[in-house]
Structures are given as structure tokens and as C-alpha cells.
Amino acid sequence: MSEKPLTGGSSTRRPFLAGNWKMFKTGDQAVAFVKEFVPLVGNLSDRDVALAVPATALQGVAEAAKGSGVIVGAQNLHWEKEGAFTGEISADMIVGAGATMVLIGHSERRQFFGDTDGWVSKKLAAAVSAGLLAVVCVGETLAEREAGKTFEVLASQLKGSMAGFVPKDEKRLILAYEPVWAIGTGKTATKEEAQETQAFIRKELSALGLPGQSLRILYGGSVKPDNAGALMAQPDIDGLLVGGASLKADSFAKIVNFG
Numbered sequence: 001m002s003e004k005p006l007t008g009g010s011s012t013r014r015p016f017l018a019g020n021w022k023m024f025k026t027g028d029q030a031v032a033f034v035k036e037f038v039p040l041v042g043n044l045s046d047r048d049v050a051l052a053v054p055a056t057a058l059q060g061v062a063e064a065a066k067g068s069g070v071i072v073g074a075q076n077l078h079w080e081k082e083g084a085f086t087g088e089i090s091a092d093m094i095v096g097a098g099a100t101m102v103l104i105g106h107s108e109r110r111q112f113f114g115d116t117d118g119w120v121s122k123k124l125a126a127a128v129s130a131g132l133l134a135v136v137c138v139g140e141t142l143a144e145r146e147a148g149k150t151f152e153v154l155a156s157q158l159k160g161s162m163a164g165f166v167p168k169d170e171k172r173l174i175l176a177y178e179p180v181w182a183i184g185t186g187k188t189a190t191k192e193e194a195q196e197t198q199a200f201i202r203k204e205l206s207a208l209g210l211p212g213q214s215l216r217i218l219y220g221g222s223v224k225p226d227n228a229g230a231l232m233a234q235p236d237i238d239g240l241l242v243g244g245a246s247l248k249a250d251s252f253a254k255i256v257n258f259g
């Protein structure tokens with residue numbers, strides 16, 4: 001792949017295929033993945049490919065991916081530049097490791113580590129000011145969906161998470177819709193459910209004064225090689241955020257090569 005400009009929003013909403021490795025792979029395993037993966041996705045100039053890797057693998061993966069066009073990112077950050085925050089990493093540390101992207105507000109952060117919409121908005125501001133591309137995640141739980149509260153929950157998450165974000169920074173922002181009940185469960189949202197919800201998110205972003213029509217919105221939750229194409233055919237699904245199926249080079253390459 002050729003080097004492409006790092007951009008969030010774009011008039012064409014070029015497909016964005018991202019893997020999220022979560023807490024999997026040592027540094028060596030991560031580098032071995034990149035060496036196997038890059039040749040499988042060579043010469044794709046019509047889509048963006050990204051990997052969100054563990055902090056310990058950032059530098060090695062960034063070096064291994066150099067020149068390939070694959071975007072390398074972290075899975076979380078702290079909003080302060082530095083300080084007594086044991087276990088945390090800052091935006092500058094991510095940049096210093098050679099990475100250019102960060103996931104923010106993933107549902108596992110929200111569920112297990114207490115990330116709130118307020119924190120997400122502070123993390124987003126820190127990421128943007130360091131020049132990182134931020135992938136902000138939102139999504140409802142099964143109980144919320146069954147109670148008919150999906151849109152209410154998403155509207156509230158978006159309002160809180162985007163507080164303080166300004167439209168001029170749209171090139172630094174991508175949204176990801178990940179229904180919590182579809183993550184790691186093998187239960188994908190149907191393409192119709194995903195499309196309906198993503199269209200709602202786009203409308204909400206516009207209502208918040210953001211460029212909803214040009215921002216890219218990814219879908220995540222049990223994406224596999226055999227459902228990637230149908231999801232990507234939906235008009236408001238601009239990309240995929242892939243967990244389990246991004247851990248093996250051949251399966252993630254099949255997803256990246258959809259269509």
C-alpha cells in the first residue's frame with residue numbers, strides 16, 4: 001500500500017478497516033503478524049487499514065509497518081500530558097512510539113475501567129491536540145436495546161463524548177458504533193440493524209453541529225470474513241472495527257480485501 005494522508009472525515013468516506021487486538025499478542029507476536037499481513041493487503045489505494053495494538057507492541061508494530069500504509073494505533077490514552085498516573089500512557093507517548101491513531105471509549109474501557117463520556121471527551125481533546133486520529137466508540141448494551149433505549153443511550157453518549165470537539169478537527173475523528181451485545185458473542189447486528197443505528201448516529205452528529213455527512217462511522221461486533229462485505233454494502237457503514245477476527249493475518253486480510 002502507498003502512504004496515504006491521515007484523515008478522519010472525507011467527502012468520499014473511504015472505507016476504514018481497523019483491527020483491535022485488545023489484550024492479545026506480545027511484541028514479537030505482533031511484529032510477526034505485520035510481516036505476514038502486509039503482503040496480503042498490498043496495493044490497496046482505495047481503503048484505509050489500521051491496527052490498534054497493545055501499548056507494549058506499539059513501537060515494534062510501528063517500525064514493522066513503516067512504508068506499508070497500515071495505520072498503527074493505541075487502544076487508550078490518558079488526557080494529561082504526563083504525571084503520577086501509574087499504568088497510563090499519554091498522547092505524546094503514543095506519538096513518540098511512532099503511532100498515529102488511538103481508540104477512545106471502547107465499551108470494554110467503559111464497562112471494566114470506568115471510562116465515562118466526560119473522560120472520553122477529555123481523551124478526545126488530548127488525542128486531537130497531539131495530532132492523533134481518534135476513533136471514538138459508542139454502543140448500547142443488550143438491556144438497553146431490549147428496553148427500546150438504543151437511540152436515547154447513543155444520543156447521550158455522543159453528546160457527552162463530543163462535548164468540546166470542534167468541526168474544524170473533523171480530520172482527526174472517526175466514530176465506531178459497537179453494540180455491546182454483539183462484541184465477542186458471535187451475534188452480529190443484522191446489516192439492517194447496523195445501518196439504521198449508524199444512520200441515526202450520523203444524524204445526531206449533524207444535530208450536534210458536527211459534519212455528520214463527511215465523518216466516517218465504523219461498525220464493530222462479531223465482524224468476520226463472511227459478513228464483512230454485506231455490512232460494508234450498507235450506505236452508512238464506512239468501515240469495520242474488528243476484534244477476534246483481526247488476530248489472524250489471513251482472516252483480517254480477507255476482511256480488509258472485502259469486495
Ligand code: 13P
Pocket residue numbers: 020106178182183184185186220221222223241242243244245
Ligand atoms: P469482536 O469482533 O471480537 O466481536 O470485537 C469487536 C470489538 O470490540 C472491536 O473493537
